[in-house]
Amino acid sequence: MTPRLLLFRRLALAGVLLALVVVVLGAWVRLSAAGLGCPDWPGCYGHWSAGSAAENIDTVNQAFPHRPLEYHKAIKEMVHRYFASGLGFLILVLAGLAIANRKDPEQPVALPLALVALVIFQGLLGMWTVTLLLKPLIVVLHLIGGLSTLSLLAWLAMSPSRAPERWSPANAGLRKLAGIGLAVLALQIMLGGWTSSNYAALACPDFPTCQNSYWPHMDVKDAFVLWRGLGIDYEGGVLDHPARVAIHFVHRLGAIAAAIILGALSFLAWRRGTTPAVRTGGLLLGLVLIAQLILGPIMVMRALPLVLATAHNGVAALLLLATVRMNRLLR
Numbered sequence: 001m002t003p004r005l006l007l008f009r010r011l012a013l014a015g016v017l018l019a020l021v022v023v024v025l026g027a028w029v030r031l032s033a034a035g036l037g038c039p040d041w042p043g044c045y046g047h048w049s050a051g052s053a054a055e056n057i058d059t060v061n062q063a064f065p066h067r068p069l070e071y072h073k074a075i076k077e078m079v080h081r082y083f084a085s086g087l088g089f090l091i092l093v094l095a096g097l098a099i100a101n102r103k104d105p106e107q108p109v110a111l112p113l114a115l116v117a118l119v120i121f122q123g124l125l126g127m128w129t130v131t132l133l134l135k136p137l138i139v140v141l142h143l144i145g146g147l148s149t150l151s152l153l154a155w156l157a158m159s160p161s162r163a164p165e166r167w168s169p170a171n172a173g174l175r176k177l178a179g180i181g182l183a184v185l186a187l188q189i190m191l192g193g194w195t196s197s198n199y200a201a202l203a204c205p206d207f208p209t210c211q212n213s214y215w216p217h218m219d220v221k222d223a224f225v226l227w228r229g230l231g232i233d234y235e236g237g238v239l240d241h242p243a244r245v246a247i248h249f250v251h252r253l254g255a256i257a258a259a260i261i262l263g264a265l266s267f268l269a270w271r272r273g274t275t276p277a278v279r280t281g282g283l284l285l286g287l288v289l290i291a292q293l294i295l296g297p298i299m300v301m302r303a304l305p306l307v308l309a310t311a312h313n314g315v316a317a318l319l320l321l322a323t324v325r326m327n328r329l330l331r
Contacts, residue, residue: 001106001159002101002104002106004097004100004101004104004107005101005104005106005107007097008094008097008098008101008107008156009156009157009159011090011093011094011097012094012153012154012156012157013157014090015087015090015091015094015153015156015157016150016153016154016157016321018083018086018087018090019087019146019149019150019153020150020314020317020318020321021083022080022083022084022087022146023146023147023150023313023314023317024310024313024314024317025079025080025083026080026142026143026146027196027309027310027313027314028076028080028306028310029076029077029080030139030196030197031196031304031306031309031310031313032073032076032306033073033235033236034072034073034074034076034077035077035129035130035134035139035235036067036073036077036130036133036134036235037050037070037073037074037075037076037077037078038050038053038074038077038078038081038130039064039067039130040064040130041126041127041130041131042081042127044074044077044078045060045063045064045069045074046060046063047060049078050071050074050075050077050078051075053069053071053074054069054071054074057069081126084122084123084126087119087149088119088122088123091112091115091116091119091149091153092116094112094115094156095112095113095115095116097112098112098113099113108156111152111155111156112156114152115149115152115153115156118145118148118149118152119149121145122142122145122146122149125138125141125142125145126142129142132230133231133232133233133234133235134197134233134234134235135227135228135232135234136194136197136198136226136234137226137227139193139196139197140190140193140194140197143189143190143193144186144189144190144193147189147317147320150317150320150321151320151321151324154321154324154325154328155324155328158325158328158329171274171330173268174265174268174269174272174273174278174330175327175330175331177261177264177265177268178265178269178323178326178327178330179327180261181258181261181262181265181323181326182323182324182327184254184257184258184261184262185258185262185319185320185323186320187254188251188254188255188257188258189316189320191247191250191251191254192251192313192316194224194247194251195247195248195251197234198223198234198237198239198243198244198247199236199237199239199244200237200239200243200244200245200247200248200251201248201300201304201309202300202303202304203241203244203245203247203248204216204245204248204249204252204300205300205301205303206300206301207297207300207301208297210245210248210249210252211245216245216249217242217245218242218243218245218246218249219240219242219243219245219246220246220250222239222240222242222243222246223239223243223244223246223247223250224246224247255293255296259289259293262285262289262319262323263286263289265282265285265323265326266282266283266285266286266289267282267286268282269281269282269285269326270282270283270286275329277329278326278329278330281322281325281326281329282326284322284325285319285322285323285325285326288315288318288319288322289319289322291315292312292315292316292319295308295311295312295315296312299312
């Protein structure tokens with residue numbers, strides 16, 4: 001590996017760590033009801049920092065009478081924006097390095113450029129999240145964009161396995177299962193984002209039952225309407241209780257499906273992997289999966305404490321990274 005390519009991969013790894021921080025901060029902002037801590041974009045109450053807004057609080061409250069400044073929420077939102085901006089700058093640097101090193105046959109170029117386009121779109125989604133008043137579809141798309149950025153950076157940071165892979169029906173099946181596992185996990189993360197953005201996380205406060213039933217009364221039809229028009233403030237949620245129950249319950253069903261598929265992938269990779277890296281990857285995937293399956297029910301039974309809810313989002317990101325790594329190693 002050339003020095004330039006080594007630098008590129010190390011910066012991509014730094015990007016993975018920074019993207020993970022941004023994802024966790026985003027969850028922390030959303031779960032602490034600070035998503036509209038700054039009701040404008042890219043600044044905060046017309047200023048470039050929450051501190052400047054607080055120093056001019058009388059002017060700020062006159063300009064935004066419908067949403068007086070809450071400094072503790074504003075500072076959370078701005079910290080998230082600062083870290084996201086730093087991540088965007090790092091991705092621009094990676095794209096520049098990729099173009100400069102494009103003659104190296106091992107240097108990826110298309111993917112870093114695609115990341116630049118993705119991070120620009122992600123910035124727009126961040127703006128629309130605020131200007132469209134936490135519309136659930138936009139919030140979920142913003143989450144998907146953040147986790148896609150994390151995944152692509154991880155793919156760039158991971159060197160392809162150079163160990164010889166013997167073709168076999170089991171190997172081919174493992175590759176297919178890894179792809180299915182990634183798709184199912186992505187769908188489950190979307191369901192989690194939909195649950196959070198519609199404030200449905202406490203719709204089923206009991207476990208393993210939901211509303212003291214294994215098949216509660218639900219309004220599935222109203223639960224998954226993606227677009228409800230403009231001008232609606234979604235802070236706190238707008239759905240009736242049966243619709244929120246449906247969202248939460250479907251998310252639980254998705255967790256069961258993801259656990260079965262990723263559990264099978266972990267076990268088969270650990271037992272049948274043809275390289276040490278694949279076997280170790282299977283073991284790590286299994287450990288993160290177990291942690292998430294323990295954390296989810298505890299979070300519900302303890303009425304969604306902020307620390308556990310944020311950790312639930314962070315472990316989901318780690319589970320995604322472990323699944324991406326399995327796909328990278330097997331391909």
